Amino acid sequence: xxxxxxxxxxxxxxxxxxxxxxxxxxxxxxxxxxxxxxxxxxxxxxxxxxxxxxxxxxxxxxxxxxxxxxxxxxxxxxxxxxxxxxxxxxxxxxxxxxxxxxxxxxxxxxxxxxxxxxxxxxxxxxxxxxxxxxxxxxxxxxxxxxxxxxxxxxxxxxxxxxxxxxxxxxxxxxxxxxxxxxxxxxxxxxxxxxxxxxxxxxxxxxxxxxxxxxxxxxxxxxxxxxxx
Numbered sequence: 001x002x003x004x005x006x007x008x009x010x011x012x013x014x015x016x017x018x019x020x021x022x023x024x025x026x027x028x029x030x031x032x033x034x035x036x037x038x039x040x041x042x043x044x045x046x047x048x049x050x051x052x053x054x055x056x057x058x059x060x061x062x063x064x065x066x067x068x069x070x071x072x073x074x075x076x077x078x079x080x081x082x083x084x085x086x087x088x089x090x091x092x093x094x095x096x097x098x099x100x101x102x103x104x105x106x107x108x109x110x111x112x113x114x115x116x117x118x119x120x121x122x123x124x125x126x127x128x129x130x131x132x133x134x135x136x137x138x139x140x141x142x143x144x145x146x147x148x149x150x151x152x153x154x155x156x157x158x159x160x161x162x163x164x165x166x167x168x169x170x171x172x173x174x175x176x177x178x179x180x181x182x183x184x185x186x187x188x189x190x191x192x193x194x195x196x197x198x199x200x201x202x203x204x205x206x207x208x209x210x211x212x213x214x215x216x217x218x219x220x221x222x223x224x225x226x227x228x
Contacts, residue, residue, distance in 0.1 A: 043097030102170035
């Protein structure tokens with residue numbers, strides 16, 4: 001079996017960061033999903049409190065199946081919360097729901113990075129699927145097709161990069177409101193911060209992985225041209 005050691009060496013930092021980030025978020029979520037908040041608020045209660053504190057109205061709430069599938073849909077102005085968050089009274093449920101409310105606040109205020117991400121995602125969904133087939137075919141047919149594939153992949157990389165300030169800002173807004181309104185106690189707030197920080201690192205890991213893969217593709221294509 002052939003193993004591309006150069007690929008493993010090149011990608012190793014991103015792989016290790018991704019593994020650590022996934023372990024951290026699961027560990028933090030597992031711990032704080034078992035600790036009830038002292039005010040007895042559900043995840044949805046907390047999300048509504050964040051919206052109210054930021055003078056945002058008209059946001060709908062819906063239930064969604066699964067674990068950690070919670071998200072805000074800007075096109076529908078809807079926050080969807082999972083079983084473990086919507087009616088759950090844990091510290092983890094509160095901070096996750098508050099984070100999604102943070103996205104709703106971004107949307108209401110017209111936060112620019114969020115607008116950029118929303119505009120690029122539909123294009124990136126298409127180009128990310130086409131990029132690798134284009135690059136592989138390009139190696140057999142034409143360098144122009146290879147570069148076209150790399151450009152297509154770069155759009156997907158852009159989404160990962162723009163996602164970082166969007167996610168960090170949503171957590172910042174959530175934690176700021178939680179602290180100002182006293183949704184959680186001081187000790188519970190520390191736990192919420194750990195959960196959201198761990199979750200944010202998964203986005204950092206994804207962005208790094210996509211960026212490193214993009215740079216590796218550039219090096220492969222550049223080396224191919226030099227060897228001709």
